[in-house]
Amino acid sequence: MNHHPGFDYIAISAYAVIGILVVAFVLLAFRDVGRLRTGIFRAWAIGRTTIAEAWNARIWAIVPIWFVICLIISLLVRPYSAASQVEIYLTILLRAQLVMLLVYLGILACVSLPRERERRTLITTGSKPISRLELLLGKVIGICAAGLAMLVLMTAITWGFMVVINMHIKHDAAVLYEHEQHSYNAMVRRIPPEPGVRYTARHGVLQAQNYYTGTLRIAGLINYQTNPPERALKGGSSETLYFEFPSLPAQVVSPPVFLLHFTVLRLNPGAKPNTSAQQTAAVLPPVRIHITAVLRDNPMVTAQQSLTLSPNGTAEWRPKHWTNFFSLYDPTTGRLFDPGPVLLKVTSPTLGAYLFFGAGTKAQPPACLAFNLDRSRAPAGVMIPKLNPVITGFKSNNKQEIVGPSYSHPGIPAEVASFEFHHLPDKRIPIGKHGNFTVHLFLSVDKQENEALPAIADITAFTLADPAHPFRMQVRFAEKHLTVLKLPKSLLDESALVINIQSNYPGHWIKLTQNSVQIVRPPSSFIVNLAKSEFIIFCEVVLLVVIGVTASARLGWPVAMLTTMVCYVLGNLFHFVYKLMILGGFGLYGPYIDSKMKGLWYYQIGSFITAVMVKMLYALVRLMPDFTRFDPLHDIIISRNLPWIVPVVDAGWTLACALPILALGYLLLRKQELA
């Protein structure tokens, strides 16, 4: 059977299995489900007894054990700064909570039902008017309630512990600030105290800050003299330029030809001052680009190629395996149908190369054209992509650098990091007494030259509606410290706000991430934020408990424990196994396989067997809940407020995963003999 490469039939099959399970449950359990209106009280009775059982099994002991372990680890770890102190302590406390609860409640879930069978208490309980569904639900409810009680206790202790730590941090910051201020006033110190230290001394570090984070549009060169501003793709970075062609593929017989054209600017770090562009081009290797074509609506369909740009900045690409783009077959019409828009992604691995590209306007012709197309789609056989191609390349924790002005190339300006913020009037940005709003910067600097000079960033802020009147300022920033900016509220209009950052001194490379510039919104309560993180831990624990109880419906407790553990591990390997399957067969070993080997029969057989095994593993993983989505530490450790949507979605996800698992548990227990 020839499947389309973008069709994840394993996932569909897994969903079908889950669907069958749910349908079987609905058909067989409708009476028991109907009785749940009163049955929920019976389930709660079972739950209460399970709580008593957990208490009798000394569940309370996990709280002191957890706290002692956390204290020992906290004493062994030396935090780098006040901010990292909070990060480390919260990580230790919350991770340890998760591990303790997962282990203890996992064991309890696997043991509770089999132990009732062994002790035969299930005989007496089973003679009462209780259904198997109520029994199953009662066990889950009881174990989860016991876990919740312990979690509430641990949350209270965590909060108390962090409050004590916060008091110490505030005190230390106040002493430090006073000392630095005194030194500065006495002319002993040349640099004034850090505003971040004063902020910490006043407010502490137990905060749940709300920020509005913009999009890092570019970290390279941008020319604001043109309209629209001309931008450049930075070589050697993770920046990607996206050209979008609407419904490009037309027929198998004539794959398109892509023609790309860039204006290339090269840097030669070792060159003498005033070296010409021709001289630079003569000594440097040619510029390489990687091109990937991908169906926008089905990202698994790709074609890719590496190319070298000609000296005048052009390249032509004729994709080899274009047939994949056409293989969407419509059985009703018997014809191939339109697979939707095609994205052409361009990156460059060449360091020191800037590829300026046209926006597709009259003033700036497009940097990419597609030729050799079906006349019904493109009358002239040529298609241009959408205007203003998007440039991205900054993932949340992916650090990027912008280089300051260069001594060797005085004509080339400093690189710019450009952050864009949209829909600001809807964001309830608080305005201060002086008509300003607050922006936080998190920057660090790598000083290649001019090490004695302070780290200073040039800030330019303007709205897209009025780029001709920017607000400019210079700010001094410190490594690993928050820098506070005050910007006028006139910048908050309906159009987008752009904040550009440049390095001021040659040899200063500013390092930043996607979240380096944040507009401050009113903070939330830390305790509520902590509760949200704890809730995510609870969701993960509930899912494991449901798996444990389901596994123990038929299995003895040792096998149930093993099954639950395997489910949890597989649920945590979801993305890893998915990537393995995409690589397929001996493709797992990537470039280490000799290309000559690929033609050999035993290589092909081995590769086939490996691919089948990985697919079987993937099928198994697909049936498991994805545990990787639970991340209770994501925001709280960086003093950020966790949006409400995260715990709400996690709760929904937990419910959606727990229901089919409970359905399976019911089906297993339905005809199980209790005596």
Add this chain to the structure above:
Amino acid sequence: MVAEFAAIETRDLTKIYPGFWKSQQVQALTNLNLRVRQGEIFGLLGPNGSGKTTAIKLLLGLINATSGEALVMGQQAGDQDTRRRLGYLPEESYLYRFLNARQTMDFYARLFNMNRSQRRQAVDYYLDFVGLDPAVRGRRIGTYSKGQTRRVALAQALLNNPDLVIMDEPTSGLDPVGMLEIKNMILRLKAAGKTVLLSSHQLADVEDVCDRLVILYRGRVELEGALSDLLEVKDVFQLEARKVSAELQAKLVEMTNAGGAEDIQTGRPRVRLEDLFKRLVDAKRRGEPGAGSARR
């Protein structure tokens, strides 16, 4: 004529416990046909391994029949609504050791959806009913004696005021006084119109309380009928009287001989040890001097 309503009815009820190999299979019950009328005390007798407990578990829906059918109160065995009208006393007191008597009773009362006041009333009433010492009710069941545990188990079986009470070896683990109390309790249940299915290998228990009985052997019914019919010796006449002088005794024997009777036996009747023991303990409890001699 309206057919009499059966509290329990089984038709060719068979249970085979499976084994990994066919030779390991155990045929615990074979084609059991029972009919227990409402309001009677029905005895299920047999030696160990005869299938009494298996039959009870099938009636409660705790295990699945291999073939055949079982109806309890007119519904399929194991029906959730029917179990509201059932009380079950297992052969061993399978109770949660970490709960005390009140918590145990409260737990089972919750399974019958009783509200708080109903639960409180029922718990106290039935713990009093089975005679559990109020001083031990707050202690964990794990610390109870076997007799105390048995009383709690009996109390939970009666908690919902059931129409049908199934008792598996109800007197096991009880002292003679406790046994007698249980038997009296069973008779009181009958007087209240309840149906009782009693399983035991203590023949005296069954003889004292049962109206009808069935004797099982290796999963099959060997004997069935009313107790009076089964135990009555049809061709023997017995006369009992007080103040019979030696002369009168001799005359009676002579007359009987003359009348053509065979195998004439004379002597004094004996009370059962159980009755003697009870009378003694009752007298001690009332503070009376010992009731040493056997009296009827």
